[in-house]
Amino acid sequence: MNVQIFIPCFVDQLYPQTAFNMVKVLEKAGCKVSYNTNQTCCGQPAYNAGFWEEAKTICTKFMKDFEGADYIVTPSASCAGFVKNYYAKLFDNSSVHNEVLKLGERTHEFSEFLVKVLGVVDFGAKLQGKATYHDSCAALRECKIKAEPRQLLQHVQGLELVEMADVETCCGFGGTFAVKFEPISVAMADQKIKNAMATGAKYIISTDHSCMMHFGGYAKNKGYELQTMHIADVLASGW
Incomplete structure (x- = not known):
């Protein structure tokens, strides 16, 4: 299976190891992974700030960069959700409207791709300790991802998964x-951090580094020992 990966701006600049770990897991699942070095941003920051015309320019480049890819996989439900749900609004009633809809169908968040497309949930990962999972808004509300990350984490040897309040x-x-x-x-x-710590968890895990960056900064500022991890880093652990 041919997979082209999209690496979000903040992963590229701040958490590149997560991108490498995603490739490691995808290749273990039998995927042929490619990376277009011309890729930049999906356009979400400009769109959310109200600069829709500027966002359209960035989104048009994204469409060209990933033209012809069988599957586009990203370690960010936020970016995947933006492509799936908002490109169609930006390019509504345009000559590329149908192309945009097909692009959304080919774009997948990492954990959802592993479970729903590849049908693989066990990668032989090992991580000792108790963990709790955080549903990012983009994963839960825009990508409708709820069970998939938990299915993957339940197969990580040594990891005890507990649910936090709210x-x-x-x-x-x-x-x-x-x-x-x-x-x-x-x-x-x-x-959120207090709810996570109330479970006794050592790790808080999510599909989105944006959430983890926020949690990590707050926990560090308070001197808490709670560790943040992206699900790709968890699945690449221990092998």
């Missing part, structure tokens, strides 16, 4: 929301 509540990051409404954003992170 698991579907937002982390408080929300892109520019964290900048524009810092006190609210911090309070939301505080609530």
Whole structure:
């Protein structure tokens, strides 16, 4: 199976090891992975900030960069959700509308691709300790991903998965929301971190590094020992 990977801006700049781990897992699943070095951003930051025309320029480049790919896989439900749900709005009633719809169908968040497309849930990963999973808003609400990450994590040897209270509540990051409404954003992170720590978990895991970056910064500031991990890093552990 031919897979072209899309690496989000913040993963490329801040968490490149997650991208390498995603490739490691995909290749173990038998995929032929390719990476177009011309790729840049999916256009979501510009769109969310209200710069729709600028976003259309970026999105048009994205479509060209991934033209002809059988599957597009990304370690970000946020980016996958944007391509799936908002490209059609940007290019509604245009000459590329149908192309955009097909692009959305070919775009998958990493964990959803492993479970729903490949049908693989056990990669022989090993990670000792108790963990809790955070449903990112994009994964849960835009990509309808709920069970898939949990199925994968339940097959990680040595990992005990426990659910925290209010698991579907937002982390408080929300892109520019964290900048524009810092006190609210911090309070939301505080609530989620306290719920995670109440489970006794050593790790908090998610499909989205944006959430994990927010949690990690808050936990570090407070001196908490809770560790954040992307699901790709978990699945690549121990082998």
